[in-house]
Amino acid sequence: MSQASVGHEGHAGHEGHADGHGHGSAEHAKYPFLAHHFETPAQQFDSAKLGMWLFLATEVLFFGALFVAYAVLRSRFPEVFSYGSHYLDTVMGGINTCVLILSSLTMALGVYFAQRGKRIALLICLWLTMAGAAGFLVIKYFEYSHKIHENLVWGPGFYIPPHDAIGEAESVALAHAPASAPAAVPAPLNSASSGVPMIGAHPAVDASVVKPASMGPLGLGAGAVNHASAVTHDIIPDQLPSAHLEDAKMPPNTHVFFAIYYAMTGLHGFHVIVGMVVIGMLIYRATRGDFGSNYFTPVDLVGLYWHVVDLVWIFLFPLFYLIH
Amino acid sequence: MTQSNSNTAHADHPLVGHLVPVSTLLATASVLLILTIITVAVRYIDIGEFNLWVAIGIAVVKAGLVASFFMHLRWDRPFNLLVFIGCMLFVVLMMAFCVLDTSQYRSTQYTGNPPVAQETLDANAPGAPVARFKLGMNP
Numbered sequence: 006m007s008q009a010s011v012g013h014e015g016h017a018g019h020e021g022h023a024d025g026h027g028h029g030s031a032e033h034a035k036y037p038f039l040a041h042h043f044e045t046p047a048q049q050f051d052s053a054k055l056g057m058w059l060f061l062a063t064e065v066l067f068f069g070a071l072f073v074a075y076a077v078l079r080s081r082f083p084e085v086f087s088y089g090s091h092y093l094d095t096v097m098g099g100i101n102t103c104v105l106i107l108s109s110l111t112m113a114l115g116v117y118f119a120q121r122g123k124r125i126a127l128l129i130c131l132w133l134t135m136a137g138a139a140g141f142l143v144i145k146y147f148e149y150s151h152k153i154h155e156n157l158v159w160g161p162g163f164y165i166p167p168h169d170a171i172g173e174a175e176s177v178a179l180a181h182a183p184a185s186a187p188a189a190v191p192a193p194l195n196s197a198s199s200g201v202p203m204i205g206a207h208p209a210v211d212a213s214v215v216k217p218a219s220m221g222p223l224g225l226g227a228g229a230v231n232h233a234s235a236v237t238h239d240i241i242p243d244q245l246p247s248a249h250l251e252d253a254k255m256p257p258n259t260h261v262f263f264a265i266y267y268a269m270t271g272l273h274g275f276h277v278i279v280g281m282v283v284i285g286m287l288i289y290r291a292t293r294g295d296f297g298s299n300y301f302t303p304v305d306l307v308g309l310y311w312h313v314v315d316l317v318w319i320f321l322f323p324l325f326y327l328i329h
Numbered sequence: 330m331t332q333s334n335s336n337t338a339h340a341d342h343p344l345v346g347h348l349v350p351v352s353t354l355l356a357t358a359s360v361l362l363i364l365t366i367i368t369v370a371v372r373y374i375d376i377g378e379f380n381l382w383v384a385i386g387i388a389v390v391k392a393g394l395v396a397s398f399f400m401h402l403r404w405d406r407p408f409n410l411l412v413f414i415g416c417m418l419f420v421v422l423m424m425a426f427c428v429l430d431t432s433q434y435r436s437t438q439y440t441g442n443p444p445v446a447q448e449t450l451d452a453n454a455p456g457a458p459v460a461r462f463k464l465g466m467n468p
Contacts, residue, residue: 050345051406058409062416069420073427080431095369102365110358113349113399120348164450250450299344312399319391323384327372
C-alpha cells in the first residue's frame with residue numbers, strides 16, 4: 006500500500022505540470038494529488054480503499070489457512086491444547102491485547118486528525134501507534150525467549166533433555182566420585198549432550214561408564230532418575246530447561262501445540278513489524294506535510310491494515326492463552 | 330460547483346471519507362477493553378464445551394466493533410463490507426470442511442509421541458509408541 010501511496014504522489018507531481026496535455030480538468034487543477042485517470046478525489050479514494058479491502062481479504066484468507074490448521078489440530082488433540090495453554094503467560098498475553106487495542110485506537114484517532122488536517126495531532130497519534138507496536142514486540146520477545154530457554158519449542162527440540170543440567174550433574178558427580186574415576190570421562194559425554202540432538206545414537210560405552218549422570222535427566226521416572234535428580238535439584242533452580250519433560254501429565258504430541266503457537270503468533274508478529282515499517286513511512290510523510298483534510302488516503306489504508314493486525318490478535322489471544 | 334465548497338473540508342462533510350467522532354472511537358476502545366477483561370474472566374468459569382464458543386463469540390463481537398467503528402465499515406461503501414464478510418465466510422467454509430472429517434483419520438496414525446521424540450523419553454513415558462515399533466508390530 007505504501008507503493009500505491011507513493012504512486013499517488015508521483016502522479017500528483019506529474020499532473021501538476023502536465024495539465025496542458027488535455028487530461029486536466031478543473032478537478033485536477035484544484036487537487037494536485039488527483040491522478041489523471043480519476044475523475045474526482047472521491048473516485049480515487051474509493052478505488053484505493055477497495056483495493057486495500059481486497060488486499061485485506063487475502064490477508065484474512067492467509068491467516069485463515071492457519072486457523073484451519075489450528076482447528077484440525079485442536080479437534081485431534083484437545084488434551085494437548087488445554088495442557089499446553091498453561092505454559093503461556095495469560096498476563097503478558099492480556100497486556101499485549103490491551104496494547105494492541107490502544108494502538109488501534111491511536112491509529113483510528115490518527116485517521117481522524119488527518120481528516121481534520123491536524124498535522125501535529127496526527128504525528129502524535131502515529132508515534133503512539135508506533136510505540137504500541139514496539140511495546141507489543143518487546144513483550145512478545147520476552148515471552149518467546151522465556152519459552153525457548155525452557156525448550157518449549159516446536160519439533161524435536163521440545164524433547165531435548167536439559168543438557169546444562171547434565172553437565173552440572175556430571176561435574177558434581179565427578180567431584181564426589183572416587184579418585185579412580187577416569188578424568189577423561191566427561192569429554193565424550195559433553196560432546197554427545199551439547200549441540201547434538203539427543204535423538205542420535207548414544208554411545209553405549211558412555212552410558213556404561215557414567216550411567217547415573219547420563220541417565221538421570223534423560224529418563225522420565227525411571228529408577229535411575231532419583232539418584233541424579235537428587236544431585237541436580239541442589240544446583241539447578243526451578244527454571245530448568247525441558248522441565249516439562251518431567252511432568253507425567255504431559256500428553257503425547259504436546260510439541261504440536263507449540264508448533265502452531267509459534268506459526269500463528271510468529272506470522273502475526275511479522276505483520277506487526279511490517280506495520281511498524283509502513284507507520285514509519287507515514288510519520289515521514291506526515292512530517293513532510295503531505296496529508297491534509299482532502300488527501301489522507303495512505304493514513305486511512307495503513308489504519309485499515311493495522312486494525313486487521315489487531316483483529317487477528319483478538320482471535321489468537323483466546324484461542325491460545327485462554328483455553329480452559 | 331458544489332465541490333468548491335468542500336474544498337476546505339468541513340467537519341461534518343469532508344471531501345472524501347467519513348469522520349468518526351473522537352467520542353465514538355473512545356467508546357469503542359473502552360468496550361473492547363471491557364470485553365477483553367470479560368473474555369479473560371470466562372476462562373476461569375467451567376462451562377465445558379461452551380468455553381470455546383463463548384470465547385469465539387466475544388472475539389467475533391470485538392472484531393465487529395473494530396471493523397464497524399475503527400475501520401469505518403459502518404459508513405463505508407457496502408461493497409467493502411461485502412468483500413470483508415465474503416472472505417470471512419470463505420474461511421469458515423474452508424474450516425468447516427476441513428474439520429468435518431477429522432474424526433475419520435486413522436486412529437493409530439498419530440497416537441503417542443513421534444518415534445523421534447520418544448527416543449529421548451523414557452520407554453514408559455506417556456504415549457510411547459516406540460516399544461511397539463521395536464517389537465515389529467504393525468502400527
